Amino acid sequence: MKFGETFMEYLHGEQERFLHKCSHVEYKRLKKVLKKCRTCKSLSESCKSEQQGDKEEEEDCICEYQSCPVCDQMFFSELMKEASDIAGCFSSRARSLLQLHVPSGKLRFLLGVRRCFKDEQALKDEGSMLIEYITMNEIAIRKILKKYDKVCNIYSVYLNFKSKMKAEHIELLRSPWLMELGAFLLNFNKLDGGEFSESSGHFSCDFNASLSVMTLTLANSIKLEFDLTCAICLDTVYNPYALSCGHLFCKSCACSAASVLMFQGLKTASPYSKCPICREVGVYANAIHMLELDLLLKKRLTEYWKERMSGERAERVKQSKEYWDLQTQYAIGY
Ligand SMILES: [Zn+2]
Ligand SMILES: [Zn+2]
Ligand SMILES: [Zn+2]
Numbered sequence: 001m002k003f004g005e006t007f008m009e010y011l012h013g014e015q016e017r018f019l020h021k022c023s024h025v026e027y028k029r030l031k032k033v034l035k036k037c038r039t040c041k042s043l044s045e046s047c048k049s050e051q052q053g054d055k056e057e058e059e060d061c062i063c064e065y066q067s068c069p070v071c072d073q074m075f076f077s078e079l080m081k082e083a084s085d086i087a088g089c090f091s092s093r094a095r096s097l098l099q100l101h102v103p104s105g106k107l108r109f110l111l112g113v114r115r116c117f118k119d120e121q122a123l124k125d126e127g128s129m130l131i132e133y134i135t136m137n138e139i140a141i142r143k144i145l146k147k148y149d150k151v152c153n154i155y156s157v158y159l160n161f162k163s164k165m166k167a168e169h170i171e172l173l174r175s176p177w178l179m180e181l182g183a184f185l186l187n188f189n190k191l192d193g194g195e196f197s198e199s200s201g202h203f204s205c206d207f208n209a210s211l212s213v214m215t216l217t218l219a220n221s222i223k224l225e226f227d228l229t230c231a232i233c234l235d236t237v238y239n240p241y242a243l244s245c246g247h248l249f250c251k252s253c254a255c256s257a258a259s260v261l262m263f264q265g266l267k268t269a270s271p272y273s274k275c276p277i278c279r280e281v282g283v284y285a286n287a288i289h290m291l292e293l294d295l296l297l298k299k300r301l302t303e304y305w306k307e308r309m310s311g312e313r314a315e316r317v318k319q320s321k322e323y324w325d326l327q328t329q330y331a332i333g334y
């Protein structure tokens with residue numbers, strides 16, 4: 001079956017109600033735009049005929065057609081908008097599924113409440129549907145870009161689009177919420193420790209405790225590996241936060257990188273503080289507290305987790321003591 005049909009079937013299949021109000025890739029419409037794009041077609045054809053000449057001409061040809069007005073305006077801006085809507089829809093639904101608006105201290109209470117409101121299976125199903133939603137749309141984007149490549153064949157435009165997606169943080173499979181959902185589904189599994197696999201028809205999720213790696217295998221054999229090592233302390237993350245750029249750190253490490261005290265929190269970081277890995281600024285204010293991931297690590301690496309917890313507690317006490325000592329000194333005035 002052609003992907004266009006598979007995608008339509010997915011959109012109007014049994015999940016139609018779930019997908020209501022969620023944006024998706026307008027695959028058919030984008031395909032039509034490409035068909036109409038005669039400009040590109042004639043350009044790429046003239047390109048191909050020139051390519052049969054010698055090397056110099058080939059280079060000239062690529063330089064000459066850096067962009068296509070039709071594609072730039074209709075195809076890419078449309079696709080970009082869709083990707084950004086999908087990313088937004090995905091994170092807000094994942095956020096509300098994981099009920100992160102509840103303060104972390106109430107996590108245990110929350111886990112009790114969850115079971116009262118909805119049964120476990122319904123929550124699991126919704127998590128799986130969200131993962132399928134992001135996967136199907138990612139595949140749609142890949143397929144339509146491949147079609148673009150066939151018709152227009154202007155590689156620089158394609159690369160430009162890719163880097164824009166990255167800069168806007170709308171690369172669908174890079175969402176920290178996908179990692180949270182994976183951890184969320186693993187947390188429902190009753191097994192303790194060891195390697196195991198959580199399979200639902202379309203994807204599987206694994207946690208390898210010895211390597212601190214979480215693996216998600218999605219449809220179309222897309223495989224994602226999430227390294228759970230903190231780049232600052234070089235150990236498995238504890239009390240992890242994902243910055244807006246997607247990089248993952250322990251809370252204590254992120255706080256020290258942003259030069260804020262732990263009890264003040266990442267929200268108080270300066271907007272000019274940079275991510276230690278990618279050097280992007282302004283990534284601390286909307287950092288995501290990865291509660292499900294923390295819970296997963298607590299369950300699977302219990303000893304390590306406890307050790308880190310007491311370490312973090314001691315550090316927090318030390319920091320606030322130093323802070324208040326300093327405040328008193330100011331108050332007394334010496
Ligand atoms: Zn074009
Ligand atoms: Zn760390
Ligand atoms: Zn970063």
